Amino acid sequence: MNAHVPALEGGGQVMAIIPQTFEETFRVARAVVASGLAPSSLVGKLTGDDAASAVAIVIMSGSELGLKPMVSLRSFTVINGKPALYGDGLINVVRQSGKVAYLRTGCDIVGGKMVGWCEAKRLDTSEDKRVEFTQDDAVRARLWDDRATVKKQIWENGQKVWRDNVPNDATWYRFPKRMLSWRAAGYCLRELFGDVLGGIRDEFEEREIARSNMRDDxxxxxxxxxxxxxxxxxxxxxxxxxxxxxANVEPAKEETAPVDNSQPxxxxxxxxxxxxxxxxxxxxxxxxxxxxxxxxxxxxxxxxxxxxxxxxxxxxxxxxxxxxxxxxxxxxx
Structure with missing residues (x-):
């Protein structure tokens, strides 16, 4: 006689898996790496426990801000070894803090140029702030690129080759309004909700700091x-x-000579x-x-x-x- 197997029922509340200890966090991180879900911007060429360690750090950083593990992986990037939030990740953290009276972002056209903006107000202190980030600001920050085509390497027939007039797929070219408003949000929310963000910056500000540190080195x-x-x-x-x-043009030597993996x-x-x-x-x-x-x-x-x-x-x-x-x-x- 077959054992009774309870039937699956719909309508139940879906609960996220939230690790409570470092060991549990590392197990989740290993599963993420093994499944191939770890973002390439996070792990790069890391493998095994090295990649799992990078994922675990992001999960822990996100948990301090109230983010679930998989949300953290979608919200964080790593710049020069430091975790940073994407623009929408920053907004998400602030919205769910319970300290927001309102938070609005947008992009207007002023004088023929784009102006991204963010305005927000705290619920607990009634402080409010509006910050703008203009197209000219983006140009000065070397973020703006309005070229429709660029020269870059692409894959052709299994190898990378240089090509001119390749469509520009940079995020700032494809989504300029969104990027301008997110940049404005980064400055606005970091100042108004510093206690909520706990020192975590957005990706744009982290890159600017890294660039400044390199110039000062x-x-x-x-x-x-x-x-x-x-x-x-x-x-x-x-x-x-x-x-x-x-490539080596001497076939006879290719067959017998050992491969020097230390050379490119x-x-x-x-x-x-x-x-x-x-x-x-x-x-x-x-x-x-x-x-x-x-x-x-x-x-x-x-x-x-x-x-x-x-x-x-x-x-x-x-x-x-x-x-x-x-x-x-x-x-x-």
Missing amino acids: PEMRDITPKDQSESSSPAKKSLTPPRPPK QEGEFVLGEFMENLETSLSSAKDEEAAEEIWNDFDAPAVLETEGHADMIDAAFAVRDRALARLNSLNGG
């Missing part, structure tokens, strides 16, 4: 090549971004080499025009985003800014 200021003879070559000598090494393989992007070549090329520029041409040829933001190194885009901008500052000082600017 004394070890990052000197971009003069060690070999001064390199600077005597023409400014456009190193314009071409690094390409993957050519064909089609592999080497972050350190790319950043070093960018910095060396910019340091050889004789004037700002040559530096801008080198920068445009490398197309660092698009390359780094494509290769999964979006967290290094600010570092690339810092390299460019230092080069331009050096040229400006040399020219008496």
Whole structure:
């Protein structure tokens, strides 16, 4: 006789699984990694317990703000090792705090340009605030990119190749109104609901801080090549971004020679080499025009985003800014 199996019934309340201890949190994190649900922006190339540790940190950071584990994974990103909330994640945390009388965001057109805004009021203290973030603000912050097409690497026939006139899929190009309003919300809510957010910033502010810290790092200021003879070559000598090494053309050796895994393989992007070549090329520029041409040829933001190194885009901008500052000082600017 078969054992009685209770039938499933609909209409019950769905409860989220909320870990109560670190061990439980790590078990959930391992399950997230094993299922492939861990965001690539969070774990990158990490695997195993290293990836699970990154997921666990985000789950714990979210729990301090009242977010459920899976909501935390959808709301957080990691910038330079620090958790930061996406724009909608920041708004979500504040809304569910119970301290909001009202919270509104939007984007208007003023003088032919977009102006994102956020206005909010606290329920407990009656404090209110309105903050605007304009299209001009986004341009100054190097967030704005109104090019319909860009030069970037794309996958073709199983390998990455450079192509011109690729549709610009950057978030700031596709959703400018939303991004402007979220940026305004970041400033507004951080000031008005600092106790609710507990020091967690939005992704935009965290990137700005990372960029500022890199500029202030004394070890990052000197971009003069060690070999001064390199600077005597023409400014456009190193314009071409690094390409993957050519395949071995000696089949006999390929069959017997051991593979050196310490060297980059064909089609592999080497972050350190790319950043070093960018910095060396910019340091050889004789004037700002040559530096801008080198920068445009490398197309660092698009390359780094494509290769999964979006967290290094600010570092690339810092390299460019230092080069331009050096040229400006040399020219008496």
